[in-house]
Amino acid sequence: MGVGGEGIGKYEGMTFFIKDALIGDTIKARATKLKKNYGYARVEKIIIPSPYRVVPECPLHRQCGGCQIQALSYEEQLAFKKQKVKNNLMRIGGFAEEEVDAVMLPAVGMEYPYRYRNKAQFPVGYDKEGNLVMGFYAARSHQIIPVKDCLLGVKENEPILAAVMQWMSDYQIPAYDENTGKGVVRHILIRYGFTTKEIMVCLIINANKLLQKEALVEALRQIEGMTSISINSNLEKTNVILGKETQCIWGMPYITDYIHLRNTQDFSLTDTAIAYHISPQSFYQVNPVQTEKLYSTALEFAQLTGKESVWDLYCGIGTISLFLSQKARQVYGVEIVPQAIEDAKNNARLNGITNAQFFAGKAEEVLPEFYEKSAGDEEMRHPDVIVVDPPRKGCDEQCLSTMLAMKPERIVYVSCDSATLARDLRILVDGGYELKKVQAFDQFAHTTHVETVVLLSKGMVD
Ligand code: SAH
Numbered sequence: 001m002g003v004g005g006e007g008i009g010k011y012e013g014m015t016f017f018i019k020d021a022l023i024g025d026t027i028k029a030r031a032t033k034l035k036k037n038y039g040y041a042r043v044e045k046i047i048i049p050s051p052y053r054v055v056p057e058c059p060l061h062r063q064c065g066g067c068q069i070q071a072l073s074y075e076e077q078l079a080f081k082k083q084k085v086k087n088n089l090m091r092i093g094g095f096a097e098e099e100v101d102a103v104m105l106p107a108v109g110m111e112y113p114y115r116y117r118n119k120a121q122f123p124v125g126y127d128k129e130g131n132l133v134m135g136f137y138a139a140r141s142h143q144i145i146p147v148k149d150c151l152l153g154v155k156e157n158e159p160i161l162a163a164v165m166q167w168m169s170d171y172q173i174p175a176y177d178e179n180t181g182k183g184v185v186r187h188i189l190i191r192y193g194f195t196t197k198e199i200m201v202c203l204i205i206n207a208n209k210l211l212q213k214e215a216l217v218e219a220l221r222q223i224e225g226m227t228s229i230s231i232n233s234n235l236e237k238t239n240v241i242l243g244k245e246t247q248c249i250w251g252m253p254y255i256t257d258y259i260h261l262r263n264t265q266d267f268s269l270t271d272t273a274i275a276y277h278i279s280p281q282s283f284y285q286v287n288p289v290q291t292e293k294l295y296s297t298a299l300e301f302a303q304l305t306g307k308e309s310v311w312d313l314y315c316g317i318g319t320i321s322l323f324l325s326q327k328a329r330q331v332y333g334v335e336i337v338p339q340a341i342e343d344a345k346n347n348a349r350l351n352g353i354t355n356a357q358f359f360a361g362k363a364e365e366v367l368p369e370f371y372e373k374s375a376g377d378e379e380m381r382h383p384d385v386i387v388v389d390p391p392r393k394g395c396d397e398q399c400l401s402t403m404l405a406m407k408p409e410r411i412v413y414v415s416c417d418s419a420t421l422a423r424d425l426r427i428l429v430d431g432g433y434e435l436k437k438v439q440a441f442d443q444f445a446h447t448t449h450v451e452t453v454v455l456l457s458k459g460m461v462d
Contacts, residue, residue, distance in 0.1 A: 005068035005448040024050030052076040065139035067446040081450040093422035105439040113445035193257035198227040202280040301455040308384035318344030364396035394420025404431035
């Protein structure tokens with residue numbers, strides 16, 4: 001299977017990439033596109049099903065672009081993800097197979113891999129017959145597949161979508177049309193606090209002002225747990241979902257959620273929990289159960305005793321930083337979005353944490369600045385641990401070279417893209433670090449995405 005979950009098969013020596021075919025299937029396929037040495041094909045008939053094939057829970061799994069590998073047994077999904085990380089470390093990172101096998105831990109999966117997402121963004125539009133639809137995009141397209149109850153999301157989404165749909169038809173509020181740029185309602189963003197059961201709804205609109213918003217509020221506030229209702233204006237012709245301006249129209253401008261520290265032996269819950277305020281624009285991990293396992297492991301990898309100074313780069317609203325601050329002497333967080341830094345500072349206050357400091361800016365600029373200029377402050381220039389959790393594109397080279405120059409004892413790399421992770425690990429290892437532990441976490445069951453946590457230690461070379 002390829003990185004996108006497509007099956008890779010052979011016909012008369014030629015390689016074909018086939019959506020919805022699984023490893024171990026024998027299939028009859030129809031070629032859809034031929035290149036010189038390879039081609040693409042579609043499943044016509046499954047002749048001998050793979051032993052790993054299961055009946056997917058969701059009837060829309062083939063049409064909807066949200067899931068790619070729901071027909072693969074969950075155990076095999078985990079094996080596939082571990083293998084994906086391993087392949088990238090070897091192919092892109094240039095690590096030897098023995099080297100990778102020696103440090104790779106088993107992938108951490110979920111007990112129940114459904115209903116795990118705390119956030120959903122439903123596009124709103126019209127189908128070919130002109131009916132109002134809300135749901136998810138089909139794979140590689142902007143055709144909206146109507147989805148009432150996505151099995152990856154919470155049950156609470158369904159009545160919210162129904163209420164917005166009713167309100168739109170009652171007041172003839174038009175959906176946004178991507179082609180003409182006309183119409184109003186673009187997306188419905190819903191967030192759910194798993195521990196607090198608080199709900200946030202944010203309607204993304206192609207307007208500065210929403211008509212009939214009182215009626216919308218009236219309908220939504222009836223839903224149990226409703227805590228925050230807002231509108232976000234996005235007037236641009238763009239695929240980016242949120243615009244810059246968000247206005248709270250009812251309740252709080254955020255919801256609160258807790259992340260518990262887990263015991264990393266069996267991932268049982270501990271009494272330590274940190275509260276976070278989450279606003280519509282903030283980045284917040286979408287799978288809270290797995291996030292607790294992920295952050296607890298990152299914290300364990302950091303091996304803190306209470307004396308350390310730690311940088312947390314790409315810190316978002318301070319989620320990992322505040323975890324680290326419990327066990328470190330001082331934590332410094334860096335994040336590019338100023339609003340997220342404001343949230344991080346508030347979250348520190350909310351939890352009575354005083355040993356975390358936050359800086360707004362690019363990691364690749366803030367870090368060198370402190371390294372070069374704050375010559376007096378050795379703690380900042382030579383931290384004991386650096387934690388990074390970059391977006392998919394990975395770390396900037398300038399950021400990596402400054403990290404190497406700072407010579408921390410340990411680097412903990414949290415990654416949502418194992419290809420850029422492999423690229424960056426090569427640079428860190430060539431710079432004198434040793435790969436100690438690599439563990440994949442399944443944050444996104446039934447999709448091909450995989451999250452990874454890596455521990456690097458300063459080697460003998462200085
Ligand atoms: N550690 C946080 C956020 C991780 S997501 C958490 O676990 O919740 C990655 C974050 O990196 C996002 O918040 C994004 O805004 C931020 N980011 C993207 N590019 C950046 C850069 N060049 N420098 C610093 N932060 C950046």
